[in-house]
Amino acid sequence: MMQETLNEAISLSRKRLLQHPLYTSIKNTEHLQAFMQSHVYAVWDFMSLLKALQQQLTCTTLPWQPVGNTQLRYLINEIVLAEETDQDADGDRMSHYEMYLDAMQAAGIDTKDVEQQINSWASIGKVLAITKTDQLSAHVSQFLATTFEVIQRGKSHEIAAAFTYGREDLIPEMFTEIIGGLEKSEVSIDLSKIKYYFDRHIELDGDEHGPMAHKMVALLCGDDEKKWNEATTVSKQALESRYKLFTGILEELA
Numbered sequence: 001m002m003q004e005t006l007n008e009a010i011s012l013s014r015k016r017l018l019q020h021p022l023y024t025s026i027k028n029t030e031h032l033q034a035f036m037q038s039h040v041y042a043v044w045d046f047m048s049l050l051k052a053l054q055q056q057l058t059c060t061t062l063p064w065q066p067v068g069n070t071q072l073r074y075l076i077n078e079i080v081l082a083e084e085t086d087q088d089a090d091g092d093r094m095s096h097y098e099m100y101l102d103a104m105q106a107a108g109i110d111t112k113d114v115e116q117q118i119n120s121w122a123s124i125g126k127v128l129a130i131t132k133t134d135q136l137s138a139h140v141s142q143f144l145a146t147t148f149e150v151i152q153r154g155k156s157h158e159i160a161a162a163f164t165y166g167r168e169d170l171i172p173e174m175f176t177e178i179i180g181g182l183e184k185s186e187v188s189i190d191l192s193k194i195k196y197y198f199d200r201h202i203e204l205d206g207d208e209h210g211p212m213a214h215k216m217v218a219l220l221c222g223d224d225e226k227k228w229n230e231a232t233t234v235s236k237q238a239l240e241s242r243y244k245l246f247t248g249i250l251e252e253l254a
Contacts (some may be wrong), residue, residue: 002221002223002225002228003214003217003218003221003228005228005232006161006165006228006231006232006235009232009235009236010165010232010235010236010239013236013239013240013243014165014170014239016243017170017174017239017242017243017246018170018173018174018177020177020243020246020247020250021250022035022246022247022249022250022253023177023178023180023181024180024181024184025181025250025253026178026181026182026185026187026253027185027186027253028185028186028187028188029107029108029187029188029189031185031187031253032107032182032185032187032189032194033107033108033109034249034252034253035249035253036100036103036104036107036109036194037104037109037114038137038139038140038245038248038249038252039245039249040100040101040104040111040114041118041136041140041143041144042143042242042245043096043097043100044097044118045143045144045147045148046083046096046097046163046167047083047084047095047096047097048147048148048151049147049150049151049159049162049163049167050076050079050080050083050084050163051080052151052159053076053156053159053160053163053216054076054077054080056154056156056159057069057072057073057076057156057216058073058076058077069219071215071219072216072219072220075212075213075215075216075219076216078212079209079212079213082204082208082209083095083096083209084096086099086200086204088102088193088196089192089193089196096197096200096201099193099196099197099200100197101115102193103193103194103196103197106189106190106192106193106194107189107193107194108189124148124151124152125152127144127148128145128148128149128152130144131144131145131148132145137248137252138248139244139245139247139248139249139251140245140248142241142244142245143241143242143244143245146237146238146241147162147238147241150162150234150237150238155230156220157217157220157221157227157230157231158230158231158234160213160216160217160220160231161217161230161231161232161234161235161238162234162235162237162238163213163216164210164213164214164216164217164235165217165231165235165238165239166234166235166237166238166239166241166242167205167213167238168205168209168210168212168213169205169210169213169214170239170242171201171202171205171210172201172202172205172206172210175198175199175201175202176202178198179195179198179199182194182195217231
């Protein structure tokens, strides 16, 4: 019942995001490159949400001890397996972040600078400090700040809500819209790698990870109304932050 209340509370924000004009505004190769150069930060911060949940719900220190709910351990570890060591179109094992970098390179983007930048962010505090400077575009900074403030608070139900309703629940429909826009565009490069990335997420998140993530939120919130309210607030923030990210990218295309 409380999960239904959450879904109702975020429905307008979710609908608005899925109708964002960005999806039909990527008209050429330059537009796609601009999109990917901002969106890569969202791909990376997804991995940080994922690992924050794994740290909260399983034992990642030594000596090992059994931690928490066994069902939660299974759900997060199963999702991590695919997100961190999936197969690309050639059958090679890599994380979805690395798969996205490959797709960027196939789109003619030099990823050296962004990789060095992200590799230099050695702590949550470092990421949050960067978002308060002008080193990143404002739409990217606010997106990362929203994510890492949730991670920094360390409430597993909030992290799971951002992960579920701001990512896993949303991505299949969102990426379907992006692919639809690309298919009508005049992008002149080989789209096979970026389409594979999007298609893989549509498949995984729609069939497996989305339902598993919803179950994590339900287990973590239980019958605690306060936790459900906090999960709802975080979910709305995640959706609004994504809308601002896409609006910023859209403005760059003009």
